[in-house]
Amino acid sequence: MNSKQLQYFLITVQKGSIAGAARELDIAQPAISQQLANLEREMGATLLERSFRGISLTAAGELFAAHARKLMSEINSAKRELQQLVANQEGTVRVGMLPSVGNVLSMSLISSVNQLFPKLKLEISTGPSYSVREWLEKGQVDIAITYEQDVVASVMDCEPLIEENMYLVLGVSEQSQIYRSLQHRQSINFWELSEYELLTPGPKDALGKLIASYEQSTGVALKHDKAYSGQLMTGLRQVMQGEGLMILPSSATFHLEESQLLKAIKIVSPEMKRTVLLATNRNVPINDASLKMISVIKRVVAQVQQLDQWRGVLAPDVESAQALPVERLTVFN
Template sequence: MNSKQLQYFLITVQKGSIAAAARELDIAQPAISQQLANLEREMGAPLFARSFKGVALTTAGEVFANHARRLVEDINTAKADLQRLVENQAGTVRVGMLPSIGNVLSMPLIAEVNQWHPKLKLEISTGPSYSVRGWLETRQIDIAITYEQDIVMGSMKCEPLIEEYMHLVVGANDHSEIYQALKHRECIEFWELSQFELLSPTNKEALGMLIEKYEKSTGVALRHNKAYSGQLMTGLRQVMQGEGLMILPSSAIFHLEESGLVNAIKIVAPEMKRHVLIATNNSDSLSDATIRMKRIIRKVTAQEQALDHWRGEMTEGAAATAPLMTPAQEGRMISR
């Protein structure tokens, strides 16, 4: 039994004759007769009483007709549900992130989407933390990847992503006395940072707020006298030219480390770290495409953490570690 036989059966019942059903379906009459005969053989009972006037349902046909209508309705409902699932998964998802996060996530995230999720379209915007927050509040983006310092409680729904370690970043310049003094260090205590000129953002940005928080909690005042544009790439050029040092996560500088252009020294005593979060607008319902993109972000973050590009600890718990499902698996979950 198949959906075509069910369709032919119900149209024949509705029209009262095989000839009329053939005209309705624009199919040759013998083709319908053959399919109905096959159906009756499979059911093991005659479904129609045939006469020169047309056809009428037998008692067995009446019973089968009720089941056939429900089966066709279930098939149509299943098709509609799957179509909605496909349409939702095929949407555009707009993701906003800070430049330091974009440095580690953008390229592998794009590659993952292009290779394994061709129905999704990813749009990435990068900017300072206050801009990312504003984009989410005004619905210019669907997902923000940002820091705990820049969360607006009540208007954002947040999920932890990774707790990243902060490092003192030093330009690898053999003629620099600071580099020579620090080149073999793997870690540095927070109070020691006060000995160096730092390139730091203002406390309007999430990183500036984090540095200020640690200054207050430790009682150690750092030196922020060096002119800094606030642009990450410009600041890193200054660091490589020996014009100051920066406090950054490994996500911002791993590529420069691999090229031997900078050294990153982990900050300890206290260990300096911060939480990276996935945020969505609390007043919006999430599309299946957005939900799927959040899972993809988690997967790519875990991959970059395993490669030591993003040093820190992945968030534990079912929400953070749930495996990425295939579209077919997601369809089964939705149908439950």
């Protein structure tokens, strides 16, 4: 017995004749008659009474028809679910993230998705934290990688990825008095930051909120007078040119540190850090494609942390994720 036989049987019953079923299915009558005869032979019972007026169900046919309807319903349901699964596996997943996160994740994430799920298409959008939040709220991205300072609990379902360390970042120049005074330092107290002109984003940005919270908790007022566009790459260029210092995570600067264009000094007393979260919109069901993308994101985060490109403490769920083969990663400069 197969689904074709069930389909022919049920449509013949519905139309009341083999001729009617042939017209409905656009199939020759002998083909339908043969399938029905094979079905009755396999079931070991006469299912249809045939006459010049058409067909009618026997008692065995009535019993079989009830089961046939259930079976066809299950088969059609399975087809729909499988089609949806295939569509999800071959679908597009839109991920929003901040430029600092994109700097350390984008290229390796694209490479890993291509390797592990080649039918998935990844679209990455980068922007300030408040933009990433708005994209998720409006359904313009499926997954957001953002900071705890920009969480809206009523909209977002969040899980931690990494608690990242924050650093004072300065340009490397022997002509700079600031660099000469700090070049051998591996850590710096938070209160000491008040001695330097800083390039900081406004209070609307998650980093601006973080800095303001540390100023409030420590009672240390920092200098925010330097002109800053709020664009990470522009700010880093200003730092390299000696126009100010920045407070940033290693994800934003590791490539410039490796090139010895910047120096990053860990901020301590108190240790300055923040939690990076993976967020989805709680009002939108998560499909299979997004679940696969989340698994890849966790593995890539674990990889770049292992490479010391993103310094901090992994969340337990990320730490236990199976790591991809470790290799040097290409990043945006």
